[in-house]
Amino acid sequence: MRILIIEDDGQTSAYVSKGLTECGYLVDIASNGKEGLVRAVSEDYDLAIIDRMLPELDGLSIVETLRRANKDTPIIFLSALGGVSDRVKGLRSGGDDYLVKPFAFSELLARVEALLRRPASRAVETNLRVADLEMNLLARQITRCGQTIELQPREFRLLEYLMRHAGQVVTRTMLLENVWDYLFDPQTNVIDVHISRLRQKIDKNFEPALLHTVRGAGYSLRGPD
Amino acid sequence: MRILIIEDDGQTSAYVSKGLTECGYLVDIASNGKEGLVRAVSEDYDLAIIDRMLPELDGLSIVETLRRANKDTPIIFLSALGGVSDRVKGLRSGGDDYLVKPFAFSELLARVEALLRRPASRAVETNLRVADLEMNLLARQITRCGQTIELQPREFRLLEYLMRHAGQVVTRTMLLENVWDYLFDPQTNVIDVHISRLRQKIDKNFEPALLHTVRGAGYSLRGPD
DNA sequence: CTTCAATTATCAAAATGCGCATGGTTCTTC
DNA sequence: GAAGAACCATGCGCATTTTGATAATTGAAG
Structure with missing residues (x-):
């Protein structure tokens, strides 16, 4: 404490x-x-x-x-x-x-x-929020700007991880280990695919984009400052 | 207040x-x-x-x-x-x-x-408990007597509903409406089947049984008094 | 003992979820 | 501005999971 x-x-x-x-x-x-x-x-x-x-x-x-x-x-x-x-x-x-x-x-x-x-x-954190993007861990529900968004389980895990590390740069290795439980590199673009799908859902149709690419490093979820 | x-x-x-x-x-x-x-x-x-x-x-x-x-x-x-x-x-x-x-x-x-x-x-309720059966809504995890139990989504919903109405008799109609979102009777024994499956998981191998049949009325989840 | 409700087993249809490959796009560097 | 690297998007198909139905069995109540 x-x-x-x-x-x-x-x-x-x-x-x-x-x-x-x-x-x-x-x-x-x-x-x-x-x-x-x-x-x-x-x-x-x-x-x-x-x-x-x-x-x-x-x-x-x-x-x-x-x-x-x-x-x-x-x-x-x-x-x-x-x-x-x-x-x-x-x-x-x-x-x-x-x-x-x-x-x-x-x-x-x-x-x-x-x-x-x-x-x-x-108290357990039951709500995560980054800008107007909210995640209710209890209801497993995502909303952006009040609109609810449906996510697949893996997408959910991915977003949860990103939200818990909002502002930081999250590397591919971190994602593989913590979202996929892989300890090796699968040599495919799984991550890219899921990031892409996630973007479709949380950033498309909304302003501004929250999920940013950090070239050569990974991704970063953050709101406008 | x-x-x-x-x-x-x-x-x-x-x-x-x-x-x-x-x-x-x-x-x-x-x-x-x-x-x-x-x-x-x-x-x-x-x-x-x-x-x-x-x-x-x-x-x-x-x-x-x-x-x-x-x-x-x-x-x-x-x-x-x-x-x-x-x-x-x-x-x-x-x-x-x-x-x-x-x-x-x-x-x-x-x-x-x-x-x-x-x-x-x-505070939001993130944990439900009936006797030694615990449900963690956040982790979507069930344990009985410390042992973790895997449930299917529908079984989870069913159990959650039963736990939220622990002690009461829960009728088939209540279940159809609240767990299946049916507003009509599907004329099959879906409920019976799922109750059975749930029993296998939460009551088999444990003592005492928590999920009781109330003949002609429905079911009731309750611990020993 | 009979009857009807409840239980359980088994099956097959349906839905889902996931990752891969491919080809396109953007960025960087020279 | 061209080449290469990194990143992005889409469709497809496999594998698994999940579900609901049927039917056979059990068991309680009268």
């Missing part, structure tokens, strides 16, 4: 970090708001502990930004501001819990674990 | 209930632990607010029992016991939050909404 601490007071962050590490969590510390936000957005933490008052960017704004970006990492506020209205503000902004300094580590830990225990934290 | 309050102090429960009702929640009140537990188990609340000290059965025990019964209704403890160790105990027992009396209603409301906003509250 990975936890991010955003806290400018080195003493507090060291204290919390030490305790959590001892309990087996992987802890990262960001000492200002900007850095914290960047890390929270770009990496996948299971929980974040955020100070409300921070240099560069305050805690409330971080959380609001995160939530707007659809990141629902559980968040515990840590703050010296202990008034009812402060706590309400923190929770309303998208925080999941609010602990007033000074606090007992044991309570923080209990609250961390209460949040991590919520099924949401380990 | 339905909220259950388990609280013996009439004044507190009335106060909380009034506030929540004004916010559009449907509120039920149980004034002792036993009654509260029964309601929490038998009905489906989106959240429960539970006093720690209650006549008949204390709050901690209620929560522990609920969690053991696999109910993961979010729970907020409300208590006059405000020491760190009390709070930790409440959270450790399976509670999601702990608010010390006296409290501001606005904070309680903010905490209620923080919990309800967590996706967990509207």
Whole structure:
């Protein structure tokens, strides 16, 4: 379990970090708001502990930004501001819990674990999305721009793999290994054929194209940036 | 959104209930632990607010029992016991939050909404289970007693329908409509055939049988009670 | 014991899914 | 701008899977 601490007071962050590490969590510390936000957005933490008052960017704004970006990492506020209205503000902004300094580590830990225990934290991803292309793993249904698209099993696997690696370049070797379970090169153009068929279905009739060829390397599924 | 309050102090429960009702929640009140537990188990609340000290059965025990019964209704403890160790105990027992009396209603409301906003509250069911028979909708995988079982698409649909209606009697007409999309009677024994095939796979080699015939009516999937 | 519903086995038709080969297209490099 | 490389699209056919029907057997209820 990975936890991010955003806290400018080195003493507090060291204290919390030490305790959590001892309990087996992987802890990262960001000492200002900007850095914290960047890390929270770009990496996948299971929980974040955020100070409300921070240099560069305050805690409330971080959380609001995160939530707007659809990141629902559980968040515990840590703050010296202990008034009812402060706590309400923190929770309303998208925080999941609010602990007033000074606090007992044991309570923080209990609250961390209460949040991590919520099924949401380990929720299974049932939906993948790249731009307006959506895959519902449960219903095995693909839609682009609201229109549903039918895929064959192999095409489905192919697309799932591409979506799970959206933005990255996916090589033929990766596809052979992970979509076809081949450990060798079949010396044919199977991949090309299926990529082509997939394109017919997900990119033809739509704008813009999402499945791009990376000459000499492989393919890459990505939306417009 | 339905909220259950388990609280013996009439004044507190009335106060909380009034506030929540004004916010559009449907509120039920149980004034002792036993009654509260029964309601929490038998009905489906989106959240429960539970006093720690209650006549008949204390709050901690209620929560522990609920969690053991696999109910993961979010729970907020409300208590006059405000020491760190009390709070930790409440959270450790399976509670999601702990608010010390006296409290501001606005904070309680903010905490209620923080919990309800967590996706967990509207988590999608990705797993069905009847006794030791499990269906993982995401992986489209069936296991009984840990052993994985292969099913054909139609058998899968059939079993899914049966599992979603476990305990009930499922008639042939229901099956024709929902598994075959037939709106008429095909005048053959398609259903019987598929039920038989399904039995071979899920009940043969296992004890006890889960798929029961209800003579003259249909079938019923259910575990031992 | 009889009857009718339910179960099971076997079969054949239908549908599907997949990969290959071929020939066409686009890109790169000189 | 020509040649070669990489990539793309299409149709075909094989193999397998999947399905539904028929018919024989079993078993429960009266």
